[in-house]
Structure formats: C-alpha cells, structure tokens
Ligand SMILES: [Fe+2]
C-alpha cells in the first residue's frame with residue numbers, strides 16, 4: 001500500500017497512473033509526471049526513463065501498471081512530502097488482483113440503502129413515488145448502490161453516488177422545512193435523481209473513466225433522458241407538470257449556464273437542491289480520505305484546513 005512506503009524505499013507495486021505532463025527536460029532528456037495512486041493514497045510521480053515516458057505519453061486516461069522505482073523526497077514541493085521516481089513500468093498480468101486500486105470511501109452501503117428507503121417513505125404523492133421507483137428499478141439500483149459520483153473531484157469512491165444523493169436529499173429536506181411552501185416530494189425526488197446520469201457518464205472500471213456516452217452527452221442530459229424514459233414506462237402516466245418540475249431540478253442543479261446547466265434554477269425547489277448539492281460536494285473535500293492539516297484542494301482551488309493530527 002502506498003501509505004506504508006518511506007523515503008529511500010525501492011518498490012515494485014501496482015498503481016493507477018494518471019499523467020499530467022510529458023515533456024523535454026533541460027538536459028535534453030524526456031520526462032513524464034503525474035499521480036500514482038492506490039486506494040490508500042496518491043503520490044506524485046516522475047520518470048526520466050525513455051521507454052516509460054513513451055508508454056505514458058500514449059495514455060488517454062488513467063491506467064494500472066506494475067511500477068518499479070524509488071520513493072524519494074519531493075524536491076519541488078520542499079515540504080517533506082514524498083514522490084515516486086519510476087524506473088520501469090509493465091502492464092499487470094491478466095490474473096493480477098486490481099481491487100486495491102478501486103477507492104474505498106468507507107460508505108456503509110446498507111445504512112445508506114436504509115436512509116434512501118426512509119426518504120422514499122416521505123414522498124406523499126403516489127405519481128412522484130412511482131416515477132422515482134421506476135427510475136431505480138432493475139439493474140439501475142445495483143449500479144446506483146456502488147457507482148462513484150465523480151472520477152476524481154468529489155465522492156470519487158465506491159458507493160459515492162448513493163452517499164452523495166442521500167446526503168443531498170437529507171440536506172434539501174432539512175432546508176425545505178425552513179422554507180415556506182417548499183414541496184418536499186419534489187425536493188426528495190429531485191435530489192435523489194439529480195446525478196442519476198452519472199451512472200452512464202462514469203464507468204466503474206479502474207480509474208473511473210468517462211464513458212463514450214458521458215463524454216458526448218454529460219450527466220445532466222443523460223439524467224434528464226433517464227427520467228423521461230422512466231416516465232414513458234408509467235401507466236397511468238405522471239402529469240407533465242410534475243415530471244417537468246423534477247427534470248428541471250436535474251437540468252438546473254449546477255446552478256447556472258456557466259457551470260454546465262442548460263437552464264438556471266427557476267423554482268424554489270431547484271435552488272434548494274442546487275445549494276444542497278454544492279454544499280455536500282464541498283464538504284466532501286474534508287473527507288478523512290483527504291488526510292490532515294493544510295492541503296491544497298484542486299476542486300476548490302485553495303488550501304483548506306483538514307484539522308490537526
Ligand atoms: Fe451534477
């Protein structure tokens with residue numbers, strides 16, 4: 001496990017490599033740098049080996065490799081942190097167990113499943129409840145239970161999507177109780193469905209790469225399509241207005257056009273879900289997985305304090 005290594009260790013370990021930059025070094029050689037991770041940590045790596053650099057240059061996304069190298073002090077960081085100097089990389093053998101590369105966020109899937117059911121139990125409108133059940137029917141529930149909610153930014157671990165959706169819904173319900181005439185049924189349905197498109201946008205494979213459909217359509221459009229597809233299968237049908245109020249939440253949950261929503265929030269419930277979603281994604285940056293002390297956070301583009309040792 002990456003967390004167990006110290007400066008000076010010579011290692012041979014299977015890691016997930018994400019390349020950030022490939023280029024020429026000052027002395028005329030080549031280099032590649034990026035991050036090597038397993039489910040315990042991510043370490044910056046650098047390599048000056050020509051063959052390794054060529055292999056890394058050809059990657060289009062994160063890939064698992066058996067790396068041979070040395071753990072070193074990161075001279076550029078100057079803060080005592082470590083980096084991995086890669087001397088050699090090889091593809092893992094087909095029979096190799098790669099499960100330690102899937103990040104584990106410690107989500108209690110059964111507990112979150114129970115909280116999901118409790119939320120459904122609060123929906124009073126029979127049509128809205130049937131719509132939500134229809135979306136989550138069959139194989140969708142099984143993958144919703146374990147899918148991550150992101151490739152790297154937030155809830156990027158097994159069960160992250162379930163955790164994020166339930167936590168967002170609970171926050172939205174709590175906010176809704178303080179807001180006059182907020183429709184709790186729409187809030188719950190909209191929160192549980194807001195990121196449902198991520199099921200088809202992000203794959204559960206090693207490195208959680210984006211799918212072709214995800215790259216072409218994005219989770220907002222896919223989510224709206226999934227809700228519409230589910231509504232088509234309902235008999236008797238759900239009213240157009242109820243469906244639109246829920247799809248509006250899916251479509252507007254990023255808040256504004258500049259943040260990727262084709263339409264900005266136009267209902268009380270859409271604003272509530274947008275802020276609940278944002279708050280939950282931000283607070284996930286303080287997850288115990290991120291470590292302790294001051295850390296630079298990429299999603300928030302600033303240093304944040306994760307608490308003392
Ligand atoms: Fe989203």
Ligand SMILES: [Fe+2]
Nearest residue numbers: 164194195277
């Ligand atoms: Fe979200």
